[in-house]
Amino acid sequence: MSWLPATPEGVTRFVDEEAPSKSIATVKRRISAIQFAHRMADLPSPIGHSEVHLAIRRAARAKRRRPHQALGLTVELLSKIVEACPNTLAGLRDAALFSVGYDTLCRSSELVAMRIEHLSDELSWIEVPRSKSDPYGDGRIAYLSRSSATRLEAWLDGAGLHSGPLFRGLHTGSVSKVALDTSSIRRRIKVAAKRARLCQSVVNGLSGHSMRVGAAQDMMVGGCDTLGIMQAGGWRTHAVLARYVENAAAERVHAARWERINATRA
16 A cells, blocks of 8 residues: 555644544544554554644544534333334334334444344344444343334234344335345434424434433433443443433432422422
């Protein structure tokens, strides 16, 4: 590769040019890719150079540190969206998809990777074989509610599916042989939210990550301990989970405070 090895000056210029239009997380991910390319080529990496280090710090200071958080699809919103799904093949699939996504706290990439073979016979749980935080494929078991099992059963029966990808696209009424892509989940949830007549700000805030966020927030408000939430969602660190549930935690503390204040006034 003619660009290897990269120089510290070249990488510094790259960081400075990327920083105005990209998030700091994206910049760091691309820097890591440059470092990995040098390692694979058995070449000294320029990433450890002081110029590159200062450029990354410069880019970080110029950006907001807090990442954008998708609006949580809490059980209240989930119920409205699922109830508005039509009794069509697409509606059956979407209702099952949203319900399973909420129960399992799965990312979009994990949902599209699900296969019918991962389901238990009674549809009470599903195996999540690999995730972003599980690169070695240790896997985890995610449990499904009775309502999710019922919606899954309706989708599988309606689509006539017995093996292969669990959630699939539909083309002119026919079920595709391949799984949905992750962008389709984002589009489907927004379409469903509009159908449920949710306000535009809610529709805009929803994404394919909303089911994971909303379920974690509901578990927090419901009194689940941190370790239980981490196990349910496959989180490895408390810091990442804290970012998901901070709004729910703040709301819970606020409500508890006023309950105590009102109780003393009574």
